Amino acid sequence: MLWSDFDRLGRFVDPWREFERMSRDLSRMGRSSAHDFPLVNVWASADKAVITTEVAGMDPRDIDISVADEMLTLKGKRQGSDLQEDETYHRRERWGGQFSKNIVLPFRVESSRVDAKYQKGVLTISVQRAEADKPRKISISSE
Amino acid sequence: MANDNLDARKKEAVTTERDERTRERRVYQPAVDIIEGRVQTTIIADVPGVDESSVDITLEKNILEIYAKVDPDIPQDMQLAVYEYGIGDYHRRFTLSDEIDRERIQATVKNGVLKLLLPKAEKAKTQKIEVKAGA
Known part of the structure; x- marks a missing residue:
């Protein structure tokens, strides 16, 4: 792996884009594991x-x-x-x-x-x- | 595993034509608990990566909207080796009943959990109308 601060077009690497790119690569390789x-x-x-x-x-x-x-x-x-005595869950999604x-x-x-x-x-x-x-x-x- | 039927994956928020995004970023729908009580309604949302300075709460008519921005520390000079979750902002919209006292809504964020207290408005007192006997 080459560690470069610049992408192929010579722009400074945006960490967000870099994250998206790396995550796409891993997903493609089927290495995003069980959830x-x-x-x-x-x-x-x-x-x-x-x-x-x-x-x-x-x-x-x-x-x-x-x-x-x-x-x-x-x-x-x-x-x-x-919960207080008079309270009930109207929706419960959190773990x-x-x-x-x-x-x-x-x-x-x-x-x-x-x-x-x-x-x-x-x-x-x-x-x-x-x-x-x-x-x-x-x-x-x-x- | 926590809850039996819990899906650990993050849900991406659905974009409608109304919200044109200006930030080039993923947007997730936070998991929420809504607790209904006699005196107040409580909304609790899991928004990891968010603190009190990065949450926007707006109330327009009876639509309560939460938008929380995330600025994570992405490790420098490291490669992603395992990827299970994406990172992005949070957005969710709620329709409130008219009973809420809008002036007294309170919001706090602690350890990536947003808590909204929505006190119920005192019900308009029933007016008693006297019926007079006809003249």
Whole structure:
């Protein structure tokens, strides 16, 4: 993959367009996976990965993240609204209850270096590629 | 899995000819709960990626409209490796009953959840009309 800030026409890359383009490419390859709740996007470079998921209205204490080798497990729960005695649901579309999901990462990660933040209902997890998993650089000796 | 019949996929909002979009962006229809009570109606919408500064709520006649803009952090110099959800703005429209007290509508956003409190207007007091005996 070539990392270039300019597209073929020499314009500066709009991250939105870039996102749309990459998502189209993955969909075409049939790699947009099963839709298990919560939905995740995974971004990766050679030595790190970022996992994002949209889980609005959670208490960060109710989010449980664990990693083992190349498997990331997300668990969490969200309570429904407390209704007053005279209140009833007229419409109920939002999720509620517990979830658990395994995500396979592009490489094994350093379990001690996982960083997570929860902002505006979006959970962002950053992981680092395990040292042992990194490709070994092979030096070329000249005669 | 959370709810049994819950579809985890995001729904794209339906565009009608009335709303011509000026932002080149996907628009999703947020999942909502509507709770009906004696004194108020509560609308709760999941709008991850949104905070109080990026929501527009308009009320025209009895149409309440929510438009929430999302400006996500798209990681730089990284490739998308797994794609399960799209990112975009949120839009949804509700028709309110006339009973709502428009002046006292309250809206809050916390952790990507928009909560709208729509207090019901006090019903016009029934006027008693005296019937006089005919002269």
